[in-house]
Amino acid sequence: MTSPAPARPALSAALGACTIVIAVDRRSTELATALERHGATVRHAPALSIMPHIDDEALISATRQLIDAPPDVVVVTTGVGFRGWMEAADEAGLADDLQRALTGAQIVARGPKARGAIQQAGLTADWVAESETSSELGEFLLAEGVGGRRVAVQHHGSGADGLDALFARAGAEVVSLTVYRWGPPPDPAAVSRSVLATAQGDVDAVLFTSAPGAAEWLATARRESALEAIAARADAGRLLVAAVGPVTAGPLRDAGIPPLVAERGRLGSLVRAVVTHFGGGHAPGVATAAGRLELRSGGAVLDGRVIALSRTSLLLLGVLSDAAGGVVSRHDLQAALPRSGDSAHAVDVAIGRTREALGVPTLIRTVVKRGYRLDVADDIADHTAAGDAANRPREDAS
Known part of the structure; x- marks a missing residue:
């Protein structure tokens, strides 16, 4: 019988007595483990799930088109989506052909997570949108000129973000790739419980890693008549609401909730920001x-x-x-x-x-x-x- 893996040693007690909700589906175990090593109690309440399209015939068909006629520009909007595309190509036996097709293309990324996935695939990002927004990415490529160029656009889970139409109007030949979509939460009741507990003061922090996930969690809070109390606790400094990047922070700011935004747009940076907040004397006291x-x-x-x-x-x-x-x-x-x-x-x-x-x-x-x-x-x-x-x-x- 195989012995269970030994527990990883605690790094600090900075998050001791803290209850933290992570409204995250992808890599939630990794995030929870990192927080627990600083003493936190973690509650999982992903507001959305990621539905991969690894076997999607449309994705494989578009991939074959790009292999046959390589793109001039590749737009990567999410790290998880780009990795999923590479995995789908590998499953279909197209990984090497796709790698060769993309090698000569100009590759642009919507933020550091997308750039990391590009590097992981053995490719190089030629430009990265500092604001992590599709609008900045579109403005950059329009300024460079896309007329007559073949542009492959990998979309995020919310589907089309206007880039296809934007580039097509500018004269580009656009190949659209949707690698995954957002689906319903795995446990809607857990999401409802999390927003009620947060409103009642039983939660110290809520963490988000995607704008759609943040928007859906807030929508649940509205349905449960808990959003006003959550916003009041956050405004008073009694609740930390943290986002992995500025795009994720958007729905929170729109709801009147001041978020803590991780500096580097990575899970590790998000954990460090939360640990520093509670362990560095920034929490109310x-x-x-x-x-x-x-x-x-x-x-x-x-x-x-x-x-x-x-x-x-x-x-x-x-x-x-x-x-x-x-x-x-x-x-x-x-x-x-x-x-x-x-x-x-x-x-x-x-x-x-x-x-x-x-x-x-x-x-x-x-x-x-x-x-x-x-x-x-x-x-x-x-x-x-x-x-x-x-x-x-x-x-x-x-």
């Missing part, structure tokens, strides 16, 4: 007497230490953190707790359990006859105490 405190969906990070906490403790700490050292009454804390009823004693019990879990009892101070406050650092307390300092009742030592 408050400086306390016990160190910086950040709250995440699965717990807290206190002075770099990841602490698992119950939802009740997280709700309490959230209210106290928002007060930034100000006193919060038992009544207000009680209102934030589920199932506390009319019992103020439930607040005291929850505070005790939270102190015990944190391991720093003095982090939450009792203000006699008034409530509780977070023991923030002196420089913050100086700015927040003005309203309380005049006749503040005494505090106990806990």
